[in-house]
Amino acid sequence: MTFKQLFLIFMGLLGWSFSTVAHPSDHEVKVPSGLLNEAADSIGNAQYIRPFLKKLSGLEADQRDKVRVFHIGDSHIQADFFSGEVRNLMQGTFGDGGWGASFPYRLSHTNGPSAVKYSSNIRWKGKRNSLRKPVQETGVSGHSIKSTSDFYQINLKLQDSLRHFDRLWVFAKPSDRAYDFKVGVAKAQAATEKKYIAAPTKVYHKVRSGDNLSSIAKKYGVRVSHLQQWNGMGRKTMIRAGQKLVVKNGDQPSAVSRLKSDDVVWAKVKAQHFGVGMQVFSWDSPQQACLLQGFKKNTQQQESVFTGFYLEDSQAKGIVYSMLGANGAQFRDYNRYPLFFEQLGQLPSDLYVLSMGTNECFDPSYTMVEYKDDMRHFIGQIRKYHPEASIILTTPADSYIGRGSKKRYNPRVKAVHDAMLQISNEQRVAYWDWWAVMGGENGIRAWKKAGYSRDYVHFSAGGYRIQARCFYQAMIRAYEQSGGELLLPPKGLDVKDAMPIDGQYLTPEFLQKIRKEQVAEDKGEAALFSLPNFDQVNWSAISSVFTYQKTRPLLFNSGLFLILFILFYAIYLKWEHIHSFRVIYVTIFSLFFYFKSSGIFFVLLIFSSIVDYYIGNKLYKVTDPKQRKLYLALSVIVNLGLLGYFKYTNFFIDSVNAIAGGHIAHANIFLPIGISFYTFQTMSYSIDLYRKSMKPAESFGDFMFFVTFFPQLVAGPIVRAADFIPQIRQKISLNKRQMTIALTLIIGGLIKKAIISDYISVNFVDRVFTQPTLYSGFENLMAVYGYAIQIYCDFSGYSDMAIGIALLMGFQLPENFRTPYNAFSLTEFWRRWHISLSSWLRDYLYIPLGGNKNGTVRTYINLMLTMILGGLWHGASWNFVLWGTMHGVVLAIERLVKTYWRLPSNAVTRSLGQLYTFHWVCLAWVFFRAGSFAQASTVISRIFTDTTWKQIPVVIMGYKEVFGLIILGYLTHLIPNRWENRFKHTLSIFPVWGRALTLAFVMWCVWQVTSSDVHPFIYFQF
Secondary structure, eight states, rough: OOHHHHHHHHHHHHHHHHHHHHTTTSSSSSTTTTSOGGGGEEEEEEGGGHHHHHHHHHHTTSSSSSSEEEEEEHHHHHTHHHHHHHHHHHHHOOOOOEEEOOOOTTTTSOOOOOEEEEEEEOOEEEEEOOOOOOOOOTTTEEEEESSSSSSOEEEEEEESSTTEEEEEEEEEEOOTTTTTEEEEEETTOOEEEEEEEEOSSSSSEOOOOTHOOOOHEEEOOOOOOHHHTTOOOOOOOOEEEEEEEEEEOOSOEEEEEEGGGGEEEEOOEEEETTTTTTEEEEEEESSSEEEEEEEOSSSSOOOOEEEEEEETTTTTTTTEEEEEEOOOOOOOHHHHHHHHHHHHTTTTSEEEEEEEGGGGGGGGTTHHHHHHHHHHHHHHHHHOOOOOOEEEEEOOOEEEEEGGGHHHHOOOHHHHHHHHHHHHHHHTTTEOOOOOOOOOTTHHHHHTTTTOOOSSSBBOOHHHHHHHHHHHHHHHHHHHTTTTTTTOOOOOGGGGSSBBBBBBBEEEEEEEHHHHHOOOOSSSSSHHSSEEEEGGHHHHHHHTTSOOOOTOOTTTHHHOOOOHHHHHHHHHHTTTTSSSHHHHHHHHHHHHHHHHHGGHHHHHHHHHHHHHHHHHHHHHHHOOOHHHHHHHHHHHHHHHHHHHHHHHHHHHHHHHHHOOOOOOOOHHHOOTHHHHHHHHHHHHHHHHHHTTOOOOOSHHHHHHHHHGGGTTTTTOOOOOOHHHHHHHOOOOOOOOHHHHHHHHHHHHHHHHIIIIHHHHIIIIIIHHHSSSGSSSSHHHHHHHHHHHHHHHHHHHHOOOOOOHHHHHHHOOOOOOSSSSGOSSHHHHHHHHHHHHHHHHHHIIIIIITTSSOHHHHHHHHHHHHHHHHHHHHHHHHHHHHHHHHHHHHHHHHHHEEEEOOOOOSSHHHHHHHHHHHOOOOOOOHHHHHHHHHHHHHHHHHHHHHHHOOHHHHHHHHHHHHHHHHHHHHHGGGGOOHHHHHHHHHHHHHHHHHHHHHHHHHHHHHHHHHSOOOOOOOOGGGG
């Protein structure tokens, strides 16, 4: 067996392994046989949700912007288990219409979804509707928080950087005793004000794992010395989990800070309904965070009680999936508080999913007559306020009662289940019979044995995920079978029980065919490997692989690329020795690769290739200097003209508006991905031919191959024609050493991009840079350090994968990064960072401008122009211009210092040089990453004015995984070359299956730490 054949087997194994682990979003529920009764997985009484299904159809047809769902229940709704997965699946299919209902569970001292982060400067008292003793009023969320202080500030922030809101509903208990409040957004560099609030007699805090005296003191606004004094600790600082500490002694008022009112941009009040305690605030632009402040208007006001929030993005299209749950809740708990229905009635809704009944199964004093009456009342109240909304009841899961050997079947589950089905028929609402789907009576035993139930009552995370996907499949099946007007009968019923459609009953054969169809959550890659036979193939999903999707470019770190590359590479290895086939085949695949990223603009790539190939040939053949300059000028004008139009038109408009006070509207221009990269590549071809430093390509096919070569097409390295075109006609020879180097580069690139860069970006850096005022100075500082390693791992990871993939095909691409943060000066940094760009700017811009040959002043001018234009190349923003200027200024200073002073070279000077270089680069990264000068200034201001030693341990404990990956990213700079060579050698002696398992293991690690979305590379925008 030849090496190529062995490698083909290896790639096939790789594809198989990735298809089994890299598609967690695959809709098909894969569980041990016998756990699910698939015949019961349908929406019963589906005709009653026809209005909702028609609205979904209108959403897909762009006839409406949003469809709103409220999922109401008990603990598995509050904790975001079952409902959270349903939300992700539904929004993944129909679009994300925004977040919806929310509640500050953290301020209420209970668990809940963390997608909306709440914080406050004071401590709140939390209650929920399921508490049996008299409690404060709970409203729309089933919870409430209460405080008697009027100096409060509640900060609200969306954790997902892709989500926004421009309208906020705030619900409170309606009362004349309630403090007034306002909602707004902090200005840049907002100042704080402080107030001392009297403390109650004594307040205790139960120490949790990870607490320390500094964090506890900061939380309650007291000093560490006071905590030590009140608890008789002397100078000791050690505390243990479970310990009870006095944190308010009654004689020490609490110091509470909040932003000054003048430093907040207050939102507009869009609507008010004081009778139900509702106010709606709006902004003209989308927000990711806001704050709410209270103030006392008169002496009658004595408290604040908030019952819920609702966030909506008017620009988003799709499903708004709201979740309202309370631990231990039953139908009667919601019924006890009319304010719940009154406030819920102020919010738009198209569907209610009611998931209760579990707690009723464990309350023997609660009779079935009372239970049915409570369900009737709940449904009646929903219809009172939302008569057009559809309703689905979901039956509770099977469960056991008792402990240990006395654990036994709970007979009340079947009684609750039957009562719910009776009410669904009586009240004409739909139902989803989860009890029957999971196996019915004693079904929980098999789920516990399979590891999907923790205690014969609650499910594990995997169990809730299966539950959610079963419900999602039932909903999608009902939707697909409705056809907008038509509605199929519930799955599992005989034909005689089926609902007639236009007077006709559906045949069993047709029903069986429908049941085999699967709904691809991800319309592309997931459908390719999740289908066991051709009867189940979703051909529309497969066809979507070959269509342009703006939000889903073909990325190296996606499963779809790997699948397509395996198929491409298998054919390539078979015929790569035929030059004409190789050129045509790779060019077509490269154009398809670019089409998946930029759609019809692949035509622009072909146009640029035609223009530069024609002009290049003329440049080489023409001998008249004037004609040659004319052709060169034409090439530069065409290339820079296209780049300028697509990339800088709106930048020019913004600049004119800012200078002249104009109001010129932005042009609707799409920025093709990678246009800056391939423009520089084609320009290098024309310039090199003008200089006669190379010969023209032997054919247009060879030139198209060079321009469109997909590994480096959209994000570099920038390849010069003189280096690449000669390789096209060389004989391809793939040996074991090349394969090992390529595999090493791909593995390293995947780890850098998907494990390090994406994780620290999503979980820390993006959050801080989006709203720096919500974070401490130390958090802002660490975000700057984090972005430095994020952009390095992102860009160098892409370059490594590009070089590795090209090497698999027998082509050498230039090195693009060489541990840049090890540089002792900024000059050396640019010899290590984005080497292909810095060398291009040197050879095609700095030297043609005159370089250092026209005197000292001209040298510095050339240097500054080169770096300023290099900054502008990165992005159409004055931030990038400033970034380039900052680098240019220091490069000029370094050149000046080197001219007049010769610094000694020793360990001390090298360490100081490395320290100054790294921090200057990080300072410049702030302007590179920030969305505006104001935001960059805020980040820097927070670092220098709001950083204290006390913050450091608290922040580190809160982000230990993120900081660990940041450190890992920096440690990659310290890996000796001999370690890398040793790894390559070890990998080279592995058998084929060993290398396959190595790469499969790396991809499994990638899948474990990445989010459900594949994140584009940062440099795609350039």
